[in-house]
Amino acid sequence: MQRVVVTGLGMINSVGNNVEESFKAIVDGKCGIDKITSFDPEKFSSQIAGEVKDFDPTAILGRKEAKKADRFIQLGIHAAQEAMQDAQIVTENKVDDNLSDKFGIVAASGIGGLPNIEKNSIICENRGPNKISPFFIPSSLVNMLGGFISIQHNLKGPNISVVTACAAGTHSLCEAYKVIALGGATHMLAIGAESAICGAGVGGFASMKALSTRNDDPKIASRPFDKGRDGFIMGEGAGALVLESLESAQKRGAKIYAEVLGFGESGDANHITTPTQDGPYRAMKAAYEMAKKNNNGELKIDYVNAHGTSTPVNDKNETAALKELFGGVENCPPVTSTKGQIGHCLGAAGAIEAVISIKAMENGIIPPTINQIEADENCDLDYVPNKARTAKLDIVMSNSFGFGGTNGVVILKKFKS
DSSP: OOOEEEEEEEEEBTTBSSHHHHHHHHHTTOOOOEEOOSSOOTTSSOOEEBOOOSOOTHHHHOHHHHTTSOHHHHHHHHHHHHHHHHTTOOBTTBOOHHHHTTEEEEEEOSSOSHHHHHHHHHHHHHHOGGGSOTTHHHHHOTHHHHHHHHHHHTOOSOEEEEOOGGGHHHHHHHHHHHHHHTTSOSEEEEEEEEOOOSHHHHHHHHHTTOBOOOTTOGGGTOOTTOTTOOOBOBBOEEEEEEEEEHHHHHHTTOOOOEEEEEEEEEEOOSOSSOOOSHHHHHHHHHHHHHHHHHTTTOOOOOEEEOOOOSOHHHHHHHHHHHHHHHTSGGGOOOEEOTHHHHOBOGGGHHHHHHHHHHHHHHHTEEOOBOOOOSOBTTBOSOOOBSSOEEOOOSEEEEEEEETTTEEEEEEEEEOOO
């Protein structure tokens, strides 16, 4: 099977509108969580979120086309453009015709166009069905993320969509890997995008008691692995990665960031919203075994970018699963969650965190887990609290777990020519 490498990166979130800006802010421990501005949150128990700032969709789509795309698609297009340009594989933003048939896309989102669904439902109720926008359906569907981007970049290979809640972004990488490894394409764009910060989104999660209500102090509301954590904070954004066969990348002299060594997928078969320890462990174990096999039978994980949502159950279970995988606290590598800085970007989280993991390897620095204020006896690993740490990072693991008990894990290796 083909070896698969990463040659392009793109990212946008609440602390930055590109890869370099975002990664620097995350390493510096900056927090993009604040009072919600996209709607009036005063009646909601949770009134804070990690919103993307200073983003103009007309700059990437034009005013007319921007009206046809929900915000999650707009954010995804932004990240995709950065990744494609970074990979130096487009001319005037398009892939050449001689490559386009071999270049596909896996687009991921946990919810899709929820703000548009909310808006047009209100229009239908108050003004009648004839007032619903003709762009409502195509702007809300998750697969239209891939549709818009494939049209823009002339990608005629496999066009696949993944909708697996908060594991979707990581699953997009898994699916892209499979396509290339099995010869279905030479290049794939893996992208996760989400923007569900609206009344229905915040209200829905709040009614489940899943969100933090620390509204008076938003910068310390998201506290992964901290004893005082009381729920996650919604974030929005997108992450994009260009994957291609090693043979293709070397042939065209591309900059290679990392190799995808392995991935793991599993289901909890337990509860629609409450995660288990077993499901995440089995996904991590599968990824570990695959990566070990692809690394000549040896594997040392230097860093784990955890799912780390800042919810009581997830953080405890993920910690326990990591200890089970590595054989105790003393054998676990450093583990961090960057959701304290940018919130939980749901279906985009895995793609964003894969980009962060690759940048961590490239720069030799582990991003901190901010807001580590009080130790939790159930969360007793090295979470690199509050301040980034320099380290030699050759192999990293990134975890994502979603509602419905769906889990995805990817292991990446710094590429050495």
